Amino acid sequence: MLSYDELTSPERELWDAFPEGRHVDxxxxxxxxxxxxxxxxxxxxxxxxAAVIVALLQGANTAQPGAVACLSxxxxxxxxxxxxxGAQIAHAFWLRDCWFExxxxLSGASTQSIAIVGSRVPGVEAGLIRIEGRLDLxxxxxxSGSVSPYHRRVTALSLINAHVSGAVSLNGAEITAPGEWAVSAGGLVAEGGVYCVDGFVAHGEVRLMGAQLPGGLHMRGARLEHPGxxxxxxxxxxxxxxxxxxxxGFSADGTVRLRGARISDLTFEGAVLNGPPDGHGPSLEAVLMQAVDFDFTLARPPSGIVDLRGAQVSYxxxxxxxxxxxxxxxxxVYGSIKVDEAGERQEAVGPRDSVARRxxxxxxxxxxxxxxYEQLASxxxxxGHDDDARRVLLAKQRxxxxxxxxxxxAWGHLLDATVGYGYRPWLAGVWLLALTLLGAVSFGTHSPNPAKQGEGTPFQPLVYTLDLLIPIGGLGQRAAWYWSSDSLQWLAYSLIALGWVLTTAVIAGVTRTLQKN
Known part of the structure; x- marks a missing residue:
């Protein structure tokens, strides 16, 4: 136990000020x-x-009646x-513009609000801490200080499984552990949110896996550099x-990973995602993420892959x-896509956001x-844009x-050319009309031979052509006439074959369309 006589002049000043909560500068x-x-x-x-500060916070100098003790x-x-x-700290403490050797x-401690503002600290270990108030850095x-006993990795700020009833403020802070973990806060519960704005910089990986942040994570304009x-x-x-x-202006020189995260509002508006410095790995990995509103209007395209497999967003x-x-x-999966138009967010349909672009x-x-493709068509x-949905599904088949x-x-090319895989059934009518005109003109300039002299209906070139093209049923012309000209006979055979192909393609394409819709 420290005695008053052992204290230096600044320590005595702090000792005397503590019971009354007076500030020492x-x-x-x-x-x-x-x-x-x-x-x-x-x-x-x-x-x-440091031993003097520990002694005061552990009750070495009791509070004066009518005063609230604190260390400032x-x-x-x-x-x-x-x-x-592991300390049970009943008093708040504020350390400003201090230099720590x-x-x-603070691991496992229970305390009131803590403020270490504008200071230089070689590492803060606060895993499992319970703070009834805010943590202000x-x-x-x-x-980066020593290896943490919780994760055996060099880290600068550890808040693993910490619980803060207020906010964690890192505004304007610089957390440095290049190539290691700048912030390790897996399982953190920060009811008032985490704030990393006003020039926050992290040299090293920031880890908040499994964190519960009812007040959100705010990193406007933050810079994340030198990842792990x-x-x-x-x-x-x-x-x-x-x-x-x-x-x-948020920027990240490394992967931003949101695997399985659940968020109400997620925004990257004006952000820069540079991806890992070595060029390997995604800029954004959001596999199985769930978000209500996802704003991905970046300042420029990401340099690495964007991975949204299995993610679900409403907007x-x-x-x-x-x-x-x-x-x-x-x-x-998304419920709606919106783009900026005339300063307003509008549904991304129409000329400015074409199907080809999507x-x-x-x-x-x-x-x-x-x-x-199915999601976009849906x-x-x-x-209400059914034609655009069909264009998307046609692009899927191609x-x-x-x-x-x-x-x-080869069969796919045939389906595409004839009926557009069933999404352009009008193509069948175009083919039928073209082949009908070809047959009617070709057969109309020549006279066929009757199959039986004096029997059958008079020869009609148009009806004869349709009879060849329609594989089911008959109009009485195909069997009644034949050609002595080899070229016309082969044209008749070709029209029969094309009729079957066209009919099969129509049935296959329409069946696929009905099944998908």
């Missing part, structure tokens, strides 16, 4: 001398041992290891959040800058998958044809 008032980056040169007159200190050099692991250990520089060895800048696997705000907002060369869309979007997938039908063996591809 050790700054000199000279800007050059008070810069936190120069804290390593601050002398004994500005140095407070500015401009100090904190020597030694501030170890409050060693890291801070605004404008602080937190650097796996190239992941931000991991939010299975997280649940009201809002994920990656807008207004998708995109633009020409949203999509890279490769997009994984198999299983991606089909080209699907074709960015590296392989054929029918679901993206959306067009719900929007894409599928490339994956078939040669014989099936």
């Amino acid at each position: 050790l700054r000199t008032g000279v800007p050059e001398d008070d810069r936190v980056c120069e804290g390593g040169h601050w002398g004994p007159g500005r140095t407070v041992r 200190l500015t401009g100090a050099r904190i020597s030694g290891h501030l170890n409050l692991a 060693e890291g801070v250990d 605004r404008r602080s520089r937190v650097e 060895r796996r190239g992941v800048a931000l991991a939010l696997d299975n997280a649940v959040a009201s809002t994920l705000d990656f807008s207004d 998708l907002h995109d633009s020409d800058r949203s999509w890279p060369d490769v997009v994984e869309l198999d299983g991606f 089909v080209a979007w699907i074709r960015r997938s590296p392989r054929y998958n029918p679901q993206p 959306w067009y039908r719900k929007a 894409h599928r044809r490339r994956t078939l063996p040669p014989a099936a591809r």
Whole structure:
């Protein structure tokens, strides 16, 4: 136990101020001398041992009647290891513009609000902490310290399985652990949300897997640099959040991963997704993600793959800058697609968002998958654009044809040319009209021979041609006449064969259409 006589002058000042909750400011008032980056040169007159802070927060100097004790200190050099692991802290404490020689250990502690603002700290370990209030690390520089006992990896800020009833504020902070874990907060519950705005920078991976964020994650304008060895800048696997705000210049040099995350509002408006620095890996991986509103109007196309396989969103907002060369869309389900038009978000139908553009979007997938086409066609039908839905399904069949063996591809080309796979049945009428005119003109300039002299109906070129083309039934002309000219006889045979092919194609195409719709 520390005795009062052992305390230095700044420590006595803090000791005396604590019971009344008074603030202690050790700054000199000279800007050059008070810069936190120069804290390593601050002398004994500005140095407070970490053991003194621990002793006060553990009740070494009791509160005065009628006063609320708290620890409030500015401009100090904190020597030694501030170890409050497992402590039951009944008092809030604020440390501003301080320089820490060693890291801070708050793992497993229970405490009131904590503020370490504008300070330099070589690592904060706060796994399993319970905070009845807020955690404030605004404008602080937190650097990677020792290996965490919870995950055996170098990390700068650990909040694994922490519970904060208020907000976690990292506004303007710089968290540094290049190639490692800058923030490790798997299982974090932050009821007031996590705020990483006003110039927040992370050098290393930010991990919030399984986090519960009713107040959301706000990273407007944040920069995520130097990701971990796996190239992941931000991991939010299975997280649940009201809002994920990656807008207004947010940039990530690594994968943003949202596997299985559940979000109400997700926005990347004006963001830059550079993907992993080595060029391998996706810029956005959102497999099985669920979101109500998904705004993906980026500042420029991502440099890496966007993987949305199995994701579900109610409203998708995109633009020409949203999509890279490769997009994984198999299983991606959306209720509506909206684009910006005249400053308003409107349904993405019409000349400004053509079917060809949407089909080209699907074709960015590296392989054929029918679901993206079916999903797009379903959306067009719900929007009342049945013709556009049929165009999408026709494009699906043409894409599928490339994956078939040669014989099936040939049959597919025939179906496409004759009836557009059943989505353009009017083509059958065009073929029928053309062949009818060809036969009527060709047969009308010559006289055939009767099969039986003096029997049968008079020769009618048009009726005769139709009789050849229609494979079912008969009009009494085909069997009554034959040709002595080989060329006309072969034309008759050809019309019979084309009639069968055309009829088969019509039946196959219409059957497929009825089955799909």
